Amino acid sequence: MTREEIIKSCLIFATGLFLMAFTLGPFIWMIWISLADRADFLVTGQVEYSLSNYRQVLTAHSLHFLDYLSNSLWISTITAIIVTLFSSMAAYAVSRMRFPGRSVVPLLILAMSMFPQISIVGYLFEMFSKAGLINSHMALILPYIAWTIPIALWINMSYFTQIPLDLDKAALVDGAGRMKVLYKIIFPLALPGIFSSALLVFIACFNEFLFAIMLTIDYTAQTLPVGIALFQGLHGEIPWGNLMAASAIASVPLVILTLIFQRYIVAGLMGGAVKG
Amino acid sequence: MASGNFLQQYEKGEARTAWIFIAPLLLVVGVFVLLPVLGTFYTSLFLDVSYLPEQFVGLRNYIDLLSSPDFWQALRFTLAYTVAAVTLEAFFGVMFALLLNEAFPGRGMLRVVILIPWAIPTIVSARTWQLIYEYTYGVMNYLVVNSGLVSERINWMGTEFGAFWALVFADVWKTTPFVVLILLAGLQAIPEDIYQQAKVDGAGLFRRFYKITLPLLMPVLVISLIFRTIDSLRMFDLVYVLTGGGPGGSTRTLSYLGFEAFANDNFGMGSTISVVTFIVAFFITLVYLRAGKFSEQLK
Amino acid sequence: MQATKITIKSLAKSFITFRGKVDVLKSIDLTIEPGEFFVLLGPSGCGKSTLLNLLAGLEKPSGGELYFDQELVADAVGKFSGPFERDISMVFQSYALYPHMTVEENIAFPLTNLPQVPTSDVMRTKVKEAATLLQIDHLLDRKPAELSGGQRQRVAIGRAIVRNPKVCLMDEPLSNLDAKLRNEMRAHLKDLQKRLGVTTVYVTHDQLEAMTLGHRIAIMNNGVLQQVGTPVEIYRAPVNQFVARFIGSPTMNMLSGELNEEAGNLYLQADALKIRLPAETAGRLKARNLKKVTLGVRPERLYVKSEGEPDLALPVNVIENVGPEYLVYSFHQQGQIVVRTPDEPTGDRLDLSLDAGHLHLFDEQGARINL
Numbered sequence: 001m002t003r004e005e006i007i008k009s010c011l012i013f014a015t016g017l018f019l020m021a022f023t024l025g026p027f028i029w030m031i032w033i034s035l036a037d038r039a040d041f042l043v044t045g046q047v048e049y050s051l052s053n054y055r056q057v058l059t060a061h062s063l064h065f066l067d068y069l070s071n072s073l074w075i076s077t078i079t080a081i082i083v084t085l086f087s088s089m090a091a092y093a094v095s096r097m098r099f100p101g102r103s104v105v106p107l108l109i110l111a112m113s114m115f116p117q118i119s120i121v122g123y124l125f126e127m128f129s130k131a132g133l134i135n136s137h138m139a140l141i142l143p144y145i146a147w148t149i150p151i152a153l154w155i156n157m158s159y160f161t162q163i164p165l166d167l168d169k170a171a172l173v174d175g176a177g178r179m180k181v182l183y184k185i186i187f188p189l190a191l192p193g194i195f196s197s198a199l200l201v202f203i204a205c206f207n208e209f210l211f212a213i214m215l216t217i218d219y220t221a222q223t224l225p226v227g228i229a230l231f232q233g234l235h236g237e238i239p240w241g242n243l244m245a246a247s248a249i250a251s252v253p254l255v256i257l258t259l260i261f262q263r264y265i266v267a268g269l270m271g272g273a274v275k276g
Numbered sequence: 277m278a279s280g281n282f283l284q285q286y287e288k289g290e291a292r293t294a295w296i297f298i299a300p301l302l303l304v305v306g307v308f309v310l311l312p313v314l315g316t317f318y319t320s321l322f323l324d325v326s327y328l329p330e331q332f333v334g335l336r337n338y339i340d341l342l343s344s345p346d347f348w349q350a351l352r353f354t355l356a357y358t359v360a361a362v363t364l365e366a367f368f369g370v371m372f373a374l375l376l377n378e379a380f381p382g383r384g385m386l387r388v389v390i391l392i393p394w395a396i397p398t399i400v401s402a403r404t405w406q407l408i409y410e411y412t413y414g415v416m417n418y419l420v421v422n423s424g425l426v427s428e429r430i431n432w433m434g435t436e437f438g439a440f441w442a443l444v445f446a447d448v449w450k451t452t453p454f455v456v457l458i459l460l461a462g463l464q465a466i467p468e469d470i471y472q473q474a475k476v477d478g479a480g481l482f483r484r485f486y487k488i489t490l491p492l493l494m495p496v497l498v499i500s501l502i503f504r505t506i507d508s509l510r511m512f513d514l515v516y517v518l519t520g521g522g523p524g525g526s527t528r529t530l531s532y533l534g535f536e537a538f539a540n541d542n543f544g545m546g547s548t549i550s551v552v553t554f555i556v557a558f559f560i561t562l563v564y565l566r567a568g569k570f571s572e573q574l575k
Numbered sequence: 576m577q578a579t580k581i582t583i584k585s586l587a588k589s590f591i592t593f594r595g596k597v598d599v600l601k602s603i604d605l606t607i608e609p610g611e612f613f614v615l616l617g618p619s620g621c622g623k624s625t626l627l628n629l630l631a632g633l634e635k636p637s638g639g640e641l642y643f644d645q646e647l648v649a650d651a652v653g654k655f656s657g658p659f660e661r662d663i664s665m666v667f668q669s670y671a672l673y674p675h676m677t678v679e680e681n682i683a684f685p686l687t688n689l690p691q692v693p694t695s696d697v698m699r700t701k702v703k704e705a706a707t708l709l710q711i712d713h714l715l716d717r718k719p720a721e722l723s724g725g726q727r728q729r730v731a732i733g734r735a736i737v738r739n740p741k742v743c744l745m746d747e748p749l750s751n752l753d754a755k756l757r758n759e760m761r762a763h764l765k766d767l768q769k770r771l772g773v774t775t776v777y778v779t780h781d782q783l784e785a786m787t788l789g790h791r792i793a794i795m796n797n798g799v800l801q802q803v804g805t806p807v808e809i810y811r812a813p814v815n816q817f818v819a820r821f822i823g824s825p826t827m828n829m830l831s832g833e834l835n836e837e838a839g840n841l842y843l844q845a846d847a848l849k850i851r852l853p854a855e856t857a858g859r860l861k862a863r864n865l866k867k868v869t870l871g872v873r874p875e876r877l878y879v880k881s882e883g884e885p886d887l888a889l890p891v892n893v894i895e896n897v898g899p900e901y902l903v904y905s906f907h908q909q910g911q912i913v914v915r916t917p918d919e920p921t922g923d924r925l926d927l928s929l930d931a932g933h934l935h936l937f938d939e940q941g942a943r944i945n946l
Contacts, residue, residue, distance in 0.1 A: 004481050008378075015375040016386060022368070023389050026449060027396065029415055030404045040413035090301040099291035105298060112309045116510035116557055118531040119550035120312035122538050123319065127312070146308035149301055169633050170671035174734065175659035175688030178293045188675045207397040209513040210531070214538065225399035229517050240407055247403055251396040258395035259388050269454065270461050285591055287635040287655055 027255075034248045039240035053245035064219035065246055068227035072250075075137055075223060076205035079144040083152045084198045086145070088190075091156035092182045096168055106157060113150035117210045125214055135217040143215070144205045151204075152197040155268050159193025160186060196268030199261055203254060224250045313554075316547045324544035337548035346525060347549070350533045351556070353526065357440065358508040361447045362501055368448065369455030369500070374489070376456065377463040387460075394453040402517035405446040409433060409518070436526040439519045443527060446514055451507070455500045462496030463489070502564045509557045530556065578609035579643050579741040579774045581630065587638035587651075588625050588798075599625045600798045602639065607776060612768050614789030615778045616821070622798040623778045624746060630776060631665055631744050632658040643741060659688065661742070664735035668747040670727045672719040672734075679715040682706065682733045689738070705733040708767070725756045732764075736771060743768075745777045749784060761787060782822050786810070794818050816941040819871050825902065825913045827935070828877070831869040834860065843870055846908040850887040853931040859946040860936070868944065871935035874902065874915040877927045885926035894920065 033039050034053050041047035057065045093099070094106050124143055125134070133139045163186060171181045187194065209225045216222045222230075228250060231243050258265055320338070323331040341347050376387050393401065408416050409432040417429040432438040466489065474484050512531040515521060521528040521536070528536070530553040537546035588600040600622045607613045615623040628634040629641065632649065641649045648656045658665070664685070672681050682702045686693055693701070706712040709729040719727055728748065735743055748764075749757045765788055768775050779785055785792045786806040794801045794809065794817075802814045813819035819827045832845035841857035843850040850870065852860065860868075880886075889905035889912060896919070903914040903925060914925060936944040 008481060012375060012378055012380050015371060016380070016382065019372055019375060019386055020389065022449070023393055023453070026401065026404050026408060027392055029408060030400075033407060039407065039410075042415060042418045043413045086300040086304065089297040093294040093297035097290055097294040097297075099286055099294040102294070105302075109301070109305060112305050114506070114554075114558065114561065115309060115313050116531060116550070116553050118510065118512065118534045119316050119554045120309055122534070122543055122546045122550060123312035123315035124308065125538065126319075126543065127315070142304070143308050146304045149304060153301065164669055164671065166667045166669045166671035167673065169628075169631075170665065170667060170734075171673075171684070172633065173631060173658040173663065173665040174685040176684075178290075178297070180688070182297075185673055203395070207399070209399050209516070210535070213516075214535070225397050225513070228397075228403055229399045229513070231403075243403060244407065247400040251400050254395045254397065255392055258391050262388055262391055265391070266457055266461075269457055285589070285635070285637055288653075289655065289657070 027251075030244050030247055030251075033240055034244035036241060039244075053241040054249070057242050057245045057249065063231075063242070063246075064222075065227065065249075067219040068222055068224045069249070071137065071219075071221055072206055072223040072225075075140050075144065076202045078137075079141050079148065079205045080198045080202040082141075082145050083149050083201045084194060087149050087152035087197065088156050088160075088187065088194055089182065091153055091160050092178075092186055094153075095157050095160040096165065096186075097178070106153065109150045109153055113147075117147070121211055121214045124211070128215060134215060135221045137221055139215040139221065140205075140208075140211060140223065143211050144208065147208075147211070148201040148204050152201055155197040155200070156190065156193060159190040163189050192264060192267065196261075196264035199257070199264055200268045203257075203265075206254060316550050318547075319543055320547035320551050322544045324542070324547075326541040326543075333544070337544050338552070341545065341548050341552065346528070346533065347552075349525065350528045350530050353440075354509060354511075354529045354556075357443060357447075357511070357527075357529065358505055360440075360444045361451075361508050362504050364444065364448045365452050365455050365504055366497065366501060368452045369459050370490075370493070370497070372452065372456045373459035373463055374485070376460055390453045390456055392453075393450050396450070398450060398513045399517060401450050402446060402514050405442070405449070406518055409438075409442050433519055434523055436523060439523060439527045443514055443518055446518065447508070447511065451504060455504060458496060458500040458503075459493060462493050465496075466492050498564070502561065505564060506557060506561060509560060510553070578772055580609045581605075581607040581742065581774065581776070582642040583607075583630075583639070584642070585639035586626070586629060586636050586641060588622075588629060588634065589637050598798055600629070603800055605793060605800065605803065607774060608790075610772045610774055612765070612775045612777065612788060612790045614785040614792045615776065615795060616780070616782060616785040616789075616792050617795035618780055618821070621795045623780075623795050625798075626795070627665075627744055627746055627776060627778045630742070631663055632656055632661050662740050663742045663744055664738070664740035665744040665746065666731045666735045666748040668750055670719075670731040670748075670751070672727055672730055674719050676718070677715065678706070678711065678717050678719070678722070678730050678733075681719070681730055682715075682737050685734060685738045701737055702733075705737045708736075709733050724752050725760065728752060728760060732767070736767075736773070739771075740773065743771075743773050743775045745775065747779055748777075750779070750781065757784075764788065783824065786822070794821060812943065812945075813871075813935065814943050816869060816871070816937050819935055819937070819943075823873055825874050825915070827871045827873050828912045829869055829871050829937075830907075830909060830912070831867070833867055834865060836861075843868065845870070848887060848889075848907060850929075851884075853886070853929055853934070855931040856929075856934055856936075856946065860944075863944070865938070865944070867939050869937040869939075869941070871937060872929065873933065874913040876930060876933035877912075877914045878930065879914070879916050879918070879920065880926045880928040886929045887927050889914070889925045889927065891920060891923050891925050 035049045035051070037048045037050060037052070038044070038046070057063060090105070094102055120143070128134045128139045167185055167189075168181055171185050176184060207225060208223070209229065212223045212226045213229070216226060219227070228243065228246055231246065232238070321332060321334060323333045323336070372390060376383060376390070408414050411417065411429060411431055416432065420426050421429055430438055432442045470488060471484060474488055479487060510531050511529050512535060515527055515529055515532045516535075519527045521532055530549060534546050534549035534553060537549055583603055583605040586600060586603040587598070589596050589598045603626060615626060617623045625634065629636055629649070632655070635655055636649055636651050638651045640647060643661060647654050648661050673684065676684065679702055682705055683698050686698050686701060702715070703712060706715060709732060711726060711729045711733065714722060714726060714730075719730065722730065731748070749760055752760060761784060777788060789806060791803060791805055792809055793803045796817050802809055802818045809818060810822055813822060816829065820829070830843065830845040830848065830850065832843045835842045835844055841852045841860060843852060891903055892906045893904040895902040895904070900915055900917050901919050903916060903920055905912045905914070905925065914927065936946065938944055
């Protein structure tokens with residue numbers, strides 16, 4: 001080995017170790033506390049491990065954890081489905097059809113995504129109050145669709161443009177309407193892209209906090225992030241064990257989803273970021 | 277053949293179908309983004325608090341806001357926080373991306389592991405960091421005290437300095453993976469033979485990084501930093517959980533300040549803050565885009 | 576089935592962008608006879624593909640009218656029938672097979688879009704028929720990715736003929752095949768068109784394909800029709816320099832210069848090269864009173880002359896043996912001159928004679944001078 005190679009190997013080893021500690025540290029800490037019977041064991045040195053925190057979180061009705069979880073799942077899933085449908089239709093039109101305004105629409109939509117959430121949430125609150133939608137699933141689904149659809153549009157566009165235009169022409173000549181071209185030809189071929197945009201939308205909705213805390217009031221519509229942010233023990237002191245167990249349950253599905261579909265997620269982030 | 281030709285060149289049926297395809301998206305974005313943005317601007321011109329009738333006050337809210345020390349404090353904090361977080365993310369991002377671009381046993385696993393912080397909901401990670409920063413039994417104080425870095429535990433959330441860096445660390449942890457992913461894609465686009473050529477030309481490891489990798493990576497780095505900056509400027513959830521804007525209101529971001537106003541039923545002022553937040557974010561994005569063009573020209 | 580006649584009247588197409596207006600087609604007039612194999616030939620960017628897309632209904636004209644038989648299918652104002660309404664089929668250069676469908680599903684796809692979808696039995700029979708005709712019936716369960724280039728090509732053709740369209744359009748269908756397969760498919764295609772008798776419009780940039788396939792050829796350049804005619808007509812009497820150069824391989828030799836009369840003979844002085852024109856040509860040219868002309872001679876119409884005074888003499892620069900014959904290259908200020916000869920020339924000079932019946936003369940604008 002040359003000197004340069006030795007230096008390089010050491011650097012790789014050190015950075016790799018640091019990366020592991022950096023990314024996994026807090027995550028391991030979360031899991032650790034969720035399994036411990038007390039959070040102050042670093043000081044007291046006394047600890048026992050069990051799944052009792054998880055059991056409490058999942059069974060205690062007063063904590064409403066399962067309500068938050070199901071709200072989150074429903075809202076994120078429905079949003080992802082609708083966004084996928086709308087954004088792929090629009091991406092199809094913008095990337096493959098000729099009409100006045102085709103180059104303006106994507107930029108306009110991108111510009112819309114530049115507005116910080118705070119600059120729309122106040123008005124949404126007033127709007128939904130008048131419509132009686134506050135504290136309903138709809139109060140989150142509607143803004144979530146609007147908030148995530150620009151990125152989905154850009155990801156889908158970047159995938160659609162890779163499909164040869166001749167396929168559309170052939171299908172039109174063969175008598176398929178535009179809608180049929182979309183679901184019979186484009187959709188199956190761009191499935192990885194559509195899947196990754198749907199996945200990113202789902203994760204974004206699952207994580208969203210500002211809309212959720214402003215537009216909901218209680219466990220009938222509050223999502224997991226709100227539930228966890230407002231998580232209070234019965235006696236004032238934060239019940240760290242329960243909280244970390246809830247956090248673990250909230251994040252582990254996402255972590256697993258991410259690990260399994262990391263290829264799609266990375267591709268989606270690239271499609272949205274680099275081309276966008 | 278007059279100017280009507282521009283529209284005439286499109287086939288009407290096709291154009292109509294295209295607009296039908298786009299309509300749902302435009303409708304949703306129009307009603308739930310554009311309309312609220314305009315509505316927010318409109319509301320910002322009113323004295324709109326729940327216990328009084330609405331009253332048009334023109335730019336009064338803006339004048340009040342700009343003369344309030346809370347606003348300047350929040351602006352200063354938001355900018356300082358963004359600069360600190362984005363700088364650290366760029367540093368760690370480049371470091372990790374370089375690592376993950378090398379061939380070594382275990383790379384595949386590390387490429388997956390790096391995504392974990394990204395996948396964890398911000399609120400969850402905020403809660404986790406809250407526990408890490410806990411004064412008595414948090415792991416952060418355990419580490420800094422036992423390693424001898426400091427003699428006494430730090431009250432992270434009790435001091436301006438501590439709260440600032442606590443927020444920055446938590447943000448860096450959560451968002452560095454995003455920067456790493458984009459940089460990694462950028463690194464993979466640099467052809468291997470350039471490095472071979474540089475080696476042949478006698479450039480050492482660090483020189484190769486400084487003279488080849490970094491300049492070629494610059495455009496991608498700028499893009500990822502634009503995204504990160506835009507996000508940082510609107511940061512809300514970490515502050516909500518970790519500091520609640522404290523101590524003494526020192527860690528309120530602009531978004532948080534707006535949220536407080538809304539939460540206190542002061543919709544006029546909340547809207548004003550929202551508009552100003554947007555304007556600030558908009559100008560910083562413009563500056564960045566200029567810088568991005570500049571770096572492309574360098575290339 | 577009665578074949579369809581296509582009538583194109585002053586058809587024009589331009590694209591308007593913010594950078595300005597681009598005229599891709601400038602007033603095309605053309606009639607394609609029922610059952611004809613019609614070839615559109617031209618270099619890339621000449622507008623031939625745009626014309627095909629206009630016929631297909633994939634693009635809308637900005638001027639003129641288009642008729643299938645008596646029926647108006649498109650004009651610039653409002654009338655526009657889509658591709659399926661026109662009952663056309665199309666074969667693409669990229670084949671445009673649907674990658675996620677089997678061969679059978681690919682060929683059956685047009686049938687599934689009919690207003691009255693045939694039963695699956697009928698569909699299967701029709702697909703089978705088309706596939707058998709093209710000798711791909713053993714591949715029906717495969718996906719396009721599992722096929723060779725030639726097989727994909729046949730699937731694309733199968734998809735185009737399965738529903739007996741009024742008109743079949745082909746956009747450079749052979750150019751993605753290797754040379755050997757291309758020759759094979761060319762013959763196959765010609766035979767198929769004859770059997771089906773469907774009006775076919777075929778776009779290509781390859782003059783050999785055009786010559787061998789077309790009943791008639793239309794040569795286009797810069798969005799303008801240059802010449803329409805049978806392959807023989809065009810080869811024998813190209814209307815201008817562009818057509819003359821485009822048809823035939825190797826390319827027709829072109830020499831421009833001034834006409835001089837000397838001792839009863841008429842000479843063309845092309846830079847350093849002095850060419851004596853045959854007496855018959857000279858006589859007719861004199862009557863026209865022209866100063867400058869361009870002389871065009873195909874390589875096989877330059878005859879090696881072993882004795883007597885040559886009409887022109889060339890230095891020999893390169894000799895290529897292409898099997899049955901030799902190509903002799905001579906470099907000249909105006910480009911290279913190629914001579915096609917069955918015997919290998921000896922020496923570094925080539926004496927040549929011209930034949931009045933095989934000379935092409937063009938005026939300063941490049942248009943043919945008919946003598």
